Amino acid sequence: MIYPILLPLLALSGGTEVTSPVAAAHAVRENPSERPPSIAWMGSWEQAKTEAARTKRPIMLMSAAPHCRAVPGKW
Amino acid sequence: MVTASRAFVCVRPATYESATEGKLLLSLFRGRIGNLENSVFALLGPDGKERLTKTGRSPGMLFKTAAQMAERLTELAKEVSPKQKQAFRSQQLPAYPTLRLALNVAACDDRPLIVRLGTSTSSNSKKKLTDALTEVAWSDEWVGRVHYAHATAAEILALDGIKDVASIPDSGYISLSPAPLGQGAKLLGEASERASKAQLQKLLHKAVEGHMVSTVLSSREHVREGKRAGVSWETVIPVTDPGRLDKDRARRRLDRDGK
Numbered sequence: 001m002i003y004p005i006l007l008p009l010l011a012l013s014g015g016t017e018v019t020s021p022v023a024a025a026h027a028v029r030e031n032p033s034e035r036p037p038s039i040a041w042m043g044s045w046e047q048a049k050t051e052a053a054r055t056k057r058p059i060m061l062m063s064a065a066p067h068c069r070a071v072p073g074k075w
Numbered sequence: 076m077v078t079a080s081r082a083f084v085c086v087r088p089a090t091y092e093s094a095t096e097g098k099l100l101l102s103l104f105r106g107r108i109g110n111l112e113n114s115v116f117a118l119l120g121p122d123g124k125e126r127l128t129k130t131g132r133s134p135g136m137l138f139k140t141a142a143q144m145a146e147r148l149t150e151l152a153k154e155v156s157p158k159q160k161q162a163f164r165s166q167q168l169p170a171y172p173t174l175r176l177a178l179n180v181a182a183c184d185d186r187p188l189i190v191r192l193g194t195s196t197s198s199n200s201k202k203k204l205t206d207a208l209t210e211v212a213w214s215d216e217w218v219g220r221v222h223y224a225h226a227t228a229a230e231i232l233a234l235d236g237i238k239d240v241a242s243i244p245d246s247g248y249i250s251l252s253p254a255p256l257g258q259g260a261k262l263l264g265e266a267s268e269r270a271s272k273a274q275l276q277k278l279l280h281k282a283v284e285g286h287m288v289s290t291v292l293s294s295r296e297h298v299r300e301g302k303r304a305g306v307s308w309e310t311v312i313p314v315t316d317p318g319r320l321d322k323d324r325a326r327r328r329l330d331r332d333g334k
Contacts, residue, residue, distance in 0.1 A: 001210040005178075006327075008219075012327065013312060014177070020100055024289050028183070032154050033193075034275060036077070037077045037218070037219065038077060038219030038220060038314040039076070039077055039080045039219055040080070040081070040085055040131065040169065040213070040218045041085050041086065041087040041164070041169065041172075041219065041220040042085065042086045042087070042167075042169045043086075043087065043088070043089070043169060043170065043171035043172065043176070043180065043222075044086070044088065044093075044096070044171070044172050045088050045093075045095070045096050045099055045123075047086070047169070048085075048123075049123045050085045050087035051165050051166075052084040052119075052121045052122075052123060052168070053121060053122070053123075055084070055121075055156075055165075056121045056155075056156050057082065057083060057084050057121055057156055058082070058083050058084070058118060058119060058120055058121060058127060058151060058155045058156065059083060059084045059085075059118070059121070059123060059153070059229075060080060060083040060084070060085045060086070060117075060118055060148070061086050061087075061088070061091070061103070061115065061116065061117045061119060062085075062086075062087050062114070062115075062116050062134070063087065063088045063090045063096075063100050063114055063116075064087065064089070064090060064114045065089065065090040065091055065113040065114070065307070065314070065316070066089050066092075066176070066179045066180050066182075066183045066257070066299075067300075067308040067310075068297060068298055069294075069295050069298045070301075070307050070308050070314075071255050071256065071297060071298045071301025071302065071306060071307070071308065072179045072182065072257040072258065072308035073179065073182035073183055073253075073254075073255050073256040073257040073258075073282070073297065073301070073309060074183055074202075074210070074263070074292075074294060074297045074298075074307065075183045075242060
C-alpha cells in the first residue's frame with residue numbers, strides 16, 4: 001500500500017512510455033517546463049552518508065521497493 | 076516539501092536491492108513481525124545515526140499532512156545545521172548503483188536516464204567528482220529532474236530496445252528513455268566524453284523532450300500488464316513485506332534467512 005503522503009516523496013512521477021500497449025495508447029511528449037521541481041534523491045546510502053558528513057546536513061531517508069507484486073516499473 | 080527538502084541530504088534506497096542497506100533499513104524500522112517492509116522513512120542527523128524523529132514505514136506515520144511535514148523539516152534543518160544556506164549541491168553525481176536498478180527507478184518515476192559510459196562501471200564511478208555532469212545535475216534547472224547511472228557500452232547494447240543500435244561509444248554520455256517496465260530503453264541522445272556543460276545541458280533537454288510520458292496506470296493495471304508481458308523483478312534480498320507474503324510465509328522466510 002502506498003500511503004498518500006508518500007506520493008509527493010516518491011512521485012517524481014508522470015507516467016510511462018513506449019513498448020507497453022497500454023502505456024503507448026496514452027503516450028504523450030512532455031513539456032519540460034510543466035514538471036514541478038522535485039526532491040533531489042540520491043540512490044545509495046553510502047553516497048548520502050558521505051555527503052551528510054561532508055556538509056553537516058541532516059538526512060531524509062525514504063526507501064521504497066521499485067516493483068509492485070514483482071512487476072518492475074512501479075513504486 | 077521540495078523547498079524544505081533542500082536542507083537535507085535526501086536518499087531513496089531501493090528496498091531489497093542491497094543486503095547492507097537492508098540491514099540499515101531494518102535497524103531503522105521493523106514491521107510487526109520483525110520484518111523489513113516495502114518502505115522505511117527516517118529523518119537522521121548528519122552522522123547518519125541520530126534519529127531526529129520517530130522512524131516508520133511512511134512519513135504518514137509521523138505527519139498528518141505534507142505541509143506539516145515540510146514545516147517540521149524546516150525546523151529540524153535549522154536546529155541541526157543553522158548556518159546552512161541552500162547547500163544542497165553535492166560533489167557527487169546522484170547515480171544509482173547499477174544500470175538495472177537505475178532503469179527500473181527511472182521507469183517508476185517516468186524520467187529519462189543519463190548514463191556516463193566507461194570501460195568499467197567501477198572505474199567510471201571514480202571519475203573526478205566535480206565534473207561537468209555533476210555540476211549540471213545539481214544546478215537549479217536540473218536538480219531532481221532526471222536520473223543517472225554508470226555503465227559500459229556492452230551493458231547498454233544488451234538492453235532491449237538498444238540491440239538494433241549500431242554502436243555505443245566506450246566513453247561519453249548517452250540519454251535513455253526507459254521502457255515502462257524498466258526492462259529496456261530507447262536511445263535518445265549522445266554526448267562526447269569532453270562535452271561542455273552547455274552540451275550536457277543540451278543532452279538533458281533533448282532527453283526530457285524526447286522522453287514520452289503517459290497516463291499513470293493503476294497498480295492493478297500495471298501488474299496485469301507486467302504479468303501479461305511475463306516480466307518479473309528479482310530482488311537482491313528476499314521480499315518480506317506482509318503485503319506480498321502472508322505473515323506465516325514472511326515469518327518462515329525471516330527464520331530461514333536469520334533476520
